[in-house]
Amino acid sequence: MYDLIIKNGQVVSPEATYAAHVLVQGGKIAGFIRGEELPPAREVFDAQGLYVLPGIIDIHVHFRDPGVTYKEDFGTGSLAAVHGGVTTVVDMPNVNPPTATVEAFNLKLSEAKAKSYCDFGIIGVVFEENIGELKALAEAGVVGFKIFMGETVGSLPSPTDGGIIEAMKVIAETGLRVGVHAENRTIIEYYTKKLKAEGRTDPVAHVEARPNIAEAECIARAIMFAEQTGCKLHIYHMSSKEGVDLVGAAKARGVDVSAETGPHYLLLDYTHMHKVGSMLKMNPPVRALADQKRLREGLLDGTVEAVATDHSPHTLEEKTNDDIWKAIPGFCGVETNVPLMLTQVNQGWISLNHYVKVASEGPAKLFNMYPQKGSLLVGTDADFTIVDLNREGEIKAENLHSKNKVTPFDGFKVKGMPVATIIRGRVVMKDGQVLGGPQGELVRPAR
Numbered sequence: 001m002y003d004l005i006i007k008n009g010q011v012v013s014p015e016a017t018y019a020a021h022v023l024v025q026g027g028k029i030a031g032f033i034r035g036e037e038l039p040p041a042r043e044v045f046d047a048q049g050l051y052v053l054p055g056i057i058d059i060h061v062h063f064r065d066p067g068v069t070y071k072e073d074f075g076t077g078s079l080a081a082v083h084g085g086v087t088t089v090v091d092m093p094n095v096n097p098p099t100a101t102v103e104a105f106n107l108k109l110s111e112a113k114a115k116s117y118c119d120f121g122i123i124g125v126v127f128e129e130n131i132g133e134l135k136a137l138a139e140a141g142v143v144g145f146k147i148f149m150g151e152t153v154g155s156l157p158s159p160t161d162g163g164i165i166e167a168m169k170v171i172a173e174t175g176l177r178v179g180v181h182a183e184n185r186t187i188i189e190y191y192t193k194k195l196k197a198e199g200r201t202d203p204v205a206h207v208e209a210r211p212n213i214a215e216a217e218c219i220a221r222a223i224m225f226a227e228q229t230g231c232k233l234h235i236y237h238m239s240s241k242e243g244v245d246l247v248g249a250a251k252a253r254g255v256d257v258s259a260e261t262g263p264h265y266l267l268l269d270y271t272h273m274h275k276v277g278s279m280l281k282m283n284p285p286v287r288a289l290a291d292q293k294r295l296r297e298g299l300l301d302g303t304v305e306a307v308a309t310d311h312s313p314h315t316l317e318e319k320t321n322d323d324i325w326k327a328i329p330g331f332c333g334v335e336t337n338v339p340l341m342l343t344q345v346n347q348g349w350i351s352l353n354h355y356v357k358v359a360s361e362g363p364a365k366l367f368n369m370y371p372q373k374g375s376l377l378v379g380t381d382a383d384f385t386i387v388d389l390n391r392e393g394e395i396k397a398e399n400l401h402s403k404n405k406v407t408p409f410d411g412f413k414v415k416g417m418p419v420a421t422i423i424r425g426r427v428v429m430k431d432g433q434v435l436g437g438p439q440g441e442l443v444r445p446a447r
């Protein structure tokens, strides 16, 4: 007797799409079969006309727990995730207290365990002062680390270049990957001051204050440090064409550097700010069409391994300001991710198979969660995102499940939507309804 059979669907791997019934036992994938005859099962999910994707993973979310929960918490964030077809998230450390010690890690873990509807990995933060804690954090169960090389929401102090090099030496020994928020602070400070002096307060001034070179210089520096220390490097939310070229060149000479980009960088360009203003304010900013084009190419040719959203909710009040300098950067992403990207699949520039590679397998591999997550191998977690490629809808901010619902994609028409979210064999969301309470678990890194 199987616990669950997902019957009649088209199973999608990075390599192929094939008709199969999926057998699930004890929360794990038990096998794939074909034919008319089904073995007995407690529950049968009919996926006729639907695609069965390995669970979609968002490796960049800010669920704000603990300490900044007026914006979002692990309950509302993960509810948004499962509504959006996301089975696993990786949560960022710029919370209060920041995830810089084992004690802070355990605090976040207990909040997340109590509230999360999806599985989750936790990232540890690197400061100048906690380099001595990094090994203990790795042992406690973080899936990776993050260094904020520029200013952040929460104003976490960036380590010095010396501190970054020392931290990378330590992290290299853990086998984990360190991701960087790559923006050169002094370049941005210079242009911000200049634009303010010119009296600029319009939305596009934010983009001009953070030119491509501010990201590119920082990526180049981080790559050099990683190359010298042997530390695995990840570029968070890559936004520039120069970034794609730098990461591609480093990969070609053997550096273990990976990159992610987000739906906003892949679908929009900065002119969308004329329409939605500060709602699109994000660090790094959404840039020109030439950047979008190069990021799409990088995603397709393997230079960019992951699509992740940088889901970062703020209150409408914090987001709304006629003076762009006073509006906070960031917006919701975890719930709109899958429908927006499936719409791209329908538009034809990315295949469904390649989408699975960059939204499930790739992200899991980068943060040591593979093959438990992100694979279709027998014996691994039975996480699936079931999608209807023909279903059409409209993204409406008011319908999102986050605590605060700002999105620059409000009003976007989508074609291709998640219709069920299955986590460790449990149907957590079906047709927009969430079934059962929060049963998310920590994903520990594979070694």
Ligand SMILES: [Zn+2]
Binding pocket: 181, 236, 237, 283
């Ligand atoms: Zn960031």
